[in-house]
Amino acid sequence: MAEKILVPVDGSDHSRRALITAATEFEDTDIVVLHVIDPFDAYSVTEEAVWDDSFMEQREEDAKELLEEYEDLAAEHGVSVETQLAHGSPSRAILGAVDDLGADHIVIGSRGRTGVGRMLLGSVAETVAERSPVSVTIVRPEN
Numbered sequence: 426m427a428e429k430i431l432v433p434v435d436g437s438d439h440s441r442r443a444l445i446t447a448a449t450e451f452e453d454t455d456i457v458v459l460h461v462i463d464p465f466d467a468y469s470v471t472e473e474a475v476w477d478d479s480f481m482e483q484r485e486e487d488a489k490e491l492l493e494e495y496e497d498l499a500a501e502h503g504v505s506v507e508t509q510l511a512h513g514s515p516s517r518a519i520l521g522a523v524d525d526l527g528a529d530h531i532v533i534g535s536r537g538r539t540g541v542g543r544m545l546l547g548s549v550a551e552t553v554a555e556r557s558p559v560s561v562t563i564v565r566p567e568n
Contacts, residue, residue: 427530427560429455432506433519433549436460436491439534443564444495447532448502456506457526458495460488461518485510516552523559531561 432447434440447456462484492508499506509526511518522528535550554561 427451427454429457429526429528430530430532431457431459431519431522431526431528432532433459433461433515433553434491434495434534435515436494437534437536439536439564439566441495441498441534442566443532443534443562444498444506445502446562446564448499448504448506451530451532454530456499456504457509457522457528458492458499458506459509459511459519459522460492460495461511461513461515462488463515464512465514515549516556519549519553520556520558523557529559531557531559532564533561534564536566 430447430451432440432444434444444456444458447454462481464481488510492510496506496508509522511522519531519533523531531553533550533553535548550561550563554563
């Protein structure tokens with residue numbers, strides 16, 4: 426049985442479902458909620474913005490607010506969580522956090538993309554599952 430579960434979150438419904446799954450399906454475990462700020466996220470920034478201090482400060486403030494929302498969500502399910510903020514490539518930061526935090530299980534949400542969308546955009550959940558040194562539970566969207 427898992428003793429410390431890492432739940433990576435990004436503000437999406439699927440990551441909220443992952444936290445709810447960790448909170449309700451795994452008893453007597455410590456849960457760490459991790460949000461990763463990717464400074465090179467091509468969908469949300471321009472190259473110039475990456476190097477703007479005020480832009481990164483705002484992203485950090487937004488991330489802290491997001492983590493507080495996840496703390497509240499966990500509390501709604503009777504669970505207290507630890508929160509962590511990391512910077513870098515999401516899959517690399519998640520895998521690095523496994524060792525840094527001593528996690529022995531990951532519960533991660535997935536958008537459930539298939540076909541060309543999955544091939545073109547990749548999947549953090551898939552990368553984490555393939556490379557993780559610990560067990561991974563992938564929570565997919567409801568059909």
